[in-house]
Amino acid sequence: MRVHRRRLVAAIAALLAVVLTARLGFWQVDRAAEKTALQSAIDDRGAQPPLPAEALARTPAEADSQYHRRVQLTGRWAAASTVYLDNRQLHGRPGFFVMTPLVLPDGSAVVVQRGWQPRDQADRTKVVPTPTPAGEVAVAGRIAPPPARLYEFEQPGAERIRQNLDLDAYARETGLTLRPLSVWQTDGPPDGLERDWPQPAATVARHQGYAFQWFALSALVAGLYVWFQLFRPWQQRRRRAG
Incomplete structure (x- = not known):
């Protein structure tokens, strides 16, 4: 048995x-x-003509259908509102995503993920200022969701270096009318930033x-x-x- x-x-x-x-x-x-x-789907959207700035989404539902579309924007940088998202890796290296709002001609703004820079090995609070020209600039990129949220132990503040970026809170902080999306910058003058953005199929x-x-x-x-x-x-x- x-x-x-x-x-x-x-x-x-x-x-x-x-x-x-x-x-x-x-x-x-x-x-x-x-x-x-x-x-x-990303490749199909990327093959479409660049989306004009006036067609950018104003609601999250509209933004979902525009992710990964190419876009050509003109505007001026809100350089004083630049923030650096910490603990962002590129090819296994720790560093920062550099984020700066671009104010469009209609007065609204788009948060541009301008690129990645490595973290200083001796001082993790040290960042290299990114050249940010004054006046009107042209930015080529792809429409993207806001950066993925990472776990944080403390309540987010208004520091220059931070863990996450909530668009609603950031809009209140800066006084800007932000579109409910971001833009991965894909081209621009040399500024020391790397723009090897991730591909989902990787x-x-x-x-x-x-x-x-x-x-x-x-x-x-x-x-x-x-x-x-x-x-x-x-x-x-x-x-x-x-």
């Missing part, structure tokens, strides 16, 4: 492990497909690799169960019978 109970427990445990690991493998396959489809290979690992683990569990619970007992019975 105990032998049958142990075999039943082993069978149930093996079945659960196989189902769970296989499900995780299919989940990674789905994630890879989502990233591929997202990249295809992690497709990683998801595919994870899927292979989960499927391999699922096959391994199934193989071990068959070997130890079915084949070896059958082999032992055959030897005893012989």
